[in-house]
Amino acid sequence: MSSVYNQGSTLFLSDALVLSNLSEVDQTVRLLFSEHPSAQWQVNLDTLERLDTAGALFLHQLSALANQHESSLQLGPLPEHLQSIFQFATPLPAAAKPTPARIPFLERFGASAYRFIEHAADFLYLMADLSYFSVQALWNRRAIRRDAFVDQAYAIGAQALPIIGLILFLIGAVSALQSAAQLRQFGADIYVADLLAIGITTELGPLMTAIMVAGRSGSAIAAEIATMKFSEELDALRTMALEPLRFVAVPKMWAMVVTVPLLTVMADFVGILGGTVIGVFSMGISPAAFVTQILSSLFLKDILTGLIKSAFFAWIITVIAVYRGVNFSGGAVGVGQAITSAVVSSLVGIIVLDLAFNLLFY
Amino acid sequence: METAIRIANLRVDYGETPVLKGIDAEVGKGEIAVILGGSGCGKSTLLKTITGLIEPREGRVEILGINTANLDEESQSELAKRLGVMFQYGALLNSLTVGENIALPLEMHTDLPPAQIEQIVRLRLASVSLEGTQDRMPSELSGGMRKRVALARAMALDPEILFCDEPSAGLDPVTAAEIDELLLTLNRALGITIVIVTHELLSIDRLDGRLLMLDEGQVVFSGSVGEAQRSKHDVVYPFFHPGEASS
Ligand SMILES: Nc1ncnc2c1ncn2[C@@H]1O[C@H](COP(=O)(O)OP(=O)(O)O)[C@@H](O)[C@H]1O
Ligand SMILES: [Mg+2]
Numbered sequence A: 001m002s003s004v005y006n007q008g009s010t011l012f013l014s015d016a017l018v019l020s021n022l023s024e025v026d027q028t029v030r031l032l033f034s035e036h037p038s039a040q041w042q043v044n045l046d047t048l049e050r051l052d053t054a055g056a057l058f059l060h061q062l063s064a065l066a067n068q069h070e071s072s073l074q075l076g077p078l079p080e081h082l083q084s085i086f087q088f089a090t091p092l093p094a095a096a097k098p099t100p101a102r103i104p105f106l107e108r109f110g111a112s113a114y115r116f117i118e119h120a121a122d123f124l125y126l127m128a129d130l131s132y133f134s135v136q137a138l139w140n141r142r143a144i145r146r147d148a149f150v151d152q153a154y155a156i157g158a159q160a161l162p163i164i165g166l167i168l169f170l171i172g173a174v175s176a177l178q179s180a181a182q183l184r185q186f187g188a189d190i191y192v193a194d195l196l197a198i199g200i201t202t203e204l205g206p207l208m209t210a211i212m213v214a215g216r217s218g219s220a221i222a223a224e225i226a227t228m229k230f231s232e233e234l235d236a237l238r239t240m241a242l243e244p245l246r247f248v249a250v251p252k253m254w255a256m257v258v259t260v261p262l263l264t265v266m267a268d269f270v271g272i273l274g275g276t277v278i279g280v281f282s283m284g285i286s287p288a289a290f291v292t293q294i295l296s297s298l299f300l301k302d303i304l305t306g307l308i309k310s311a312f313f314a315w316i317i318t319v320i321a322v323y324r325g326v327n328f329s330g331g332a333v334g335v336g337q338a339i340t341s342a343v344v345s346s347l348v349g350i351i352v353l354d355l356a357f358n359l360l361f362y
Numbered sequence B: 001m002e003t004a005i006r007i008a009n010l011r012v013d014y015g016e017t018p019v020l021k022g023i024d025a026e027v028g029k030g031e032i033a034v035i036l037g038g039s040g041c042g043k044s045t046l047l048k049t050i051t052g053l054i055e056p057r058e059g060r061v062e063i064l065g066i067n068t069a070n071l072d073e074e075s076q077s078e079l080a081k082r083l084g085v086m087f088q089y090g091a092l093l094n095s096l097t098v099g100e101n102i103a104l105p106l107e108m109h110t111d112l113p114p115a116q117i118e119q120i121v122r123l124r125l126a127s128v129s130l131e132g133t134q135d136r137m138p139s140e141l142s143g144g145m146r147k148r149v150a151l152a153r154a155m156a157l158d159p160e161i162l163f164c165d166e167p168s169a170g171l172d173p174v175t176a177a178e179i180d181e182l183l184l185t186l187n188r189a190l191g192i193t194i195v196i197v198t199h200e201l202l203s204i205d206r207l208d209g210r211l212l213m214l215d216e217g218q219v220v221f222s223g224s225v226g227e228a229q230r231s232k233h234d235v236v237y238p239f240f241h242p243g244e245a246s247s
Helices: A019-035 A053-068 A080-088 A105-136 A146-156 A158-186 A189-230 A233-239 A244-282 A287-297 A300-326 A331-361 B043-050 B073-081 B098-109 B114-127 B143-154 B173-190 B201-207 B225-230 B236-240
Strands: A002-007 A010-017 A040-044 A048-051 A072-075 B003-014 B017-028 B032-036 B058-063 B083-086 B161-165 B193-197 B210-215 B218-223
Touching: A002 A019, A010 A019, A010 A053, A019 A053, A048 A053, A048 A080, A053 A072, A053 A080, A105 A244, A105 A300, A146 A158, A146 A189, A146 A244, A158 A189, A158 A244, A189 A233, A189 A244, A189 A287, A189 A300, A189 A331, A233 A244, A233 B083, A244 A287, A244 A300, A300 A331, B003 B043, B003 B193, B017 B043, B017 B193, B017 B210, B017 B218, B032 B043, B032 B173, B032 B201, B043 B058, B043 B161, B043 B193, B073 B083, B083 B143, B098 B114, B098 B143, B114 B143, B143 B161, B143 B173, B161 B173, B173 B193, B173 B201, B210 B225, B218 B225, B225 B236
Parallel strands: A010 A040, A010 A048, A040 A072, B032 B193, B032 B210, B083 B161, B161 B193
Antiparallel strands: A002 A010, B003 B017, B003 B058, B210 B218
C-alpha cells in the first residue's frame, strides 16, 4: 500500500505506486496541492519500493499537475532499482491528430451522389454477369460442381419446408378468418374460399415464401460469400483460374431459382389447407362445398404467374445477397452488416418486383 | 536469361493510401526471388498485384511474356493456370476437404480420370508431409498444416511460376526446412521459377535466391544473400544483423 503525506512543502511518496492504487494517490496528491498552496514542491521518493509503468508515467506527469496548481515541482532521486522502469515509461508526445478538412456541403453531396451511382453501376454489372453466367452454365457445366447445386438446393429448399409450411398454414387460417368477418355481413360466407384461393396463389404464397427465403437463405449466401472474401478464398479461386461468381454464386442461383417456386407450390397448398380448416371447422361450411368452391375459383394462369413471380423473387434475393457478400469489408462486424443489408435490401427488392408484376399482369 | 516476370513502375493504392510507390523488378526464368521487408510494407500486396488480384493504379506487369493489363477472361484464365499461388493464411476453401481442395484445379482444368487425380493429390500431400489428411476439413488443421496444404494446392497444376507468401512462418524448424527443401527441388529438378516472401533468415540462407528488399513501398535492395549480408544499407543491415545497433 502506498502512503502519501507532506511535511511542509515536501511530498512523500512511499511503498508502492502502481496501477491498483494510482487513482487513490492521484486524488490525495491533488487534495494536498490545493490544501497546501506552495510555490515549490519537493518530492521525496526515498522510501518508494514498487513502481510500475503506470506509476512511472504518473511521476513523469507530476510537475504538470503541480503547474495546474500554480506551483513548480522537483522530483527527488529515485531508489536505484526503480530507475530503469522510470526511464522506460517516458510519456510519448501526443500524436497530432490530423484535423479533417471541412468539405463544403455541395462537394460532399456530389461525392455521395457519385458513390451512389458507382455502387448502382457495380450492382447492375454484377446482376448482368451473374445472370449471364447462370444461363451459360446450362450448356457449359465445366465450371460448376454438381454437388454444390444439390447441397444448396437441399439447404434452401428441403430444410425450409417445415417453417414455410407452418407460416403459410397460419397465414391461410388468418386470412380466412379476416375475410369471413367481412363476407358474413353479406351472407356470402362461401366466397371465403374464392378469396383464399386467389389471395394465396397470386400474392401471399409467393410473397411469404420469398420473404422467408430471404431471411433464411439470402442471409446465409451473403454470410458465406463475405466470409470467403475475408479468408481470401475468392482470391484463391481466381488464382486457380476459377471465376468466383461462376464457381460459388451460380450453383446458389440455380438452387434458388429451382427450389423457391417448388416451395411456393407447397406454400400455396398448405396456405389453402389452413384456410379450409377454418372454413370447415370454424365457419361450418361443408368440406365438399368449400373445396368445390376453391377449385372453381383457381385459374392455372394465377398459379403460374405466382410461380414465375417466385422465380424472379429468388433471382433478386440471390443477386442482392451475392452483391452484399462480394462487397463486404472489415472483419466479423462487416459480415454481420453484409447479412443485415442483404436481408433488408432483398425485402425491398421483392416488394418492388411484386409491384412491377402486378402492374404488368393485372 | 529469359525473364519470367517484369514489373515496371508499379503503383498500388488502398483507397487514398499508397502502398507500392513505383516498383521496378525483374525475375528470370528458373530463378528464386525472395521478397523481404518489414511487416506491413506491402509484400503480400505486391504478390497479389503480380498475380492479377489487385489492379495497379499505374505501371505494368509482364508475366511469361504476357502483359497482364486488359487481358480478356479467356487469356487471363489461361495465364492463371500457368501460375501457382500460395496465400499467406492458406486461403483453403473451407467447404471442401483437404483432398478436394488440391483436386479442385485438376478437376476443373484437366480431363484426368478421378483415379489419376487421386494419385496426384496423395503425392502432393506427401510432398508437404501431410500423408493421409485428404479427408479432413481445413478447419480441423493447424495454421501451419493449412499453409502446407495451400502449398500442395498451388503446385497441383505443375505451374511454371510458384508464388509463396511466407510459407514457413509459424512452422516448426524441421517442417520449415522440409518446405525449403521441397521448393529447392521444384526449382532445380523442374526449373520452376519461385517468388517467395519470407522473413526467416535460415530459409533465406537455404534458398540462396536473389533478394529484393522492400521498404516504404519501394525496392531498396536487390542482390544475392552474400551481398545483402555485407550491405551497410540502413534498412538491409538491421535485417541481417537483428538486435545489433546499425553501424
Ligand atoms: N484490403 C486492404 N485495405 C486497406 N489496406 C490494406 C489492405 N490490405 C493491406 N492493407 C495495408 O497495406 C499495407 C501493406 O499490406 P501487406 O501487403 O499485407 O503487407 P505485408 O504482406 O508486407 O506484411 C499495410 O499497411 C496494410 O495495412
Ligand atoms: Mg503479408
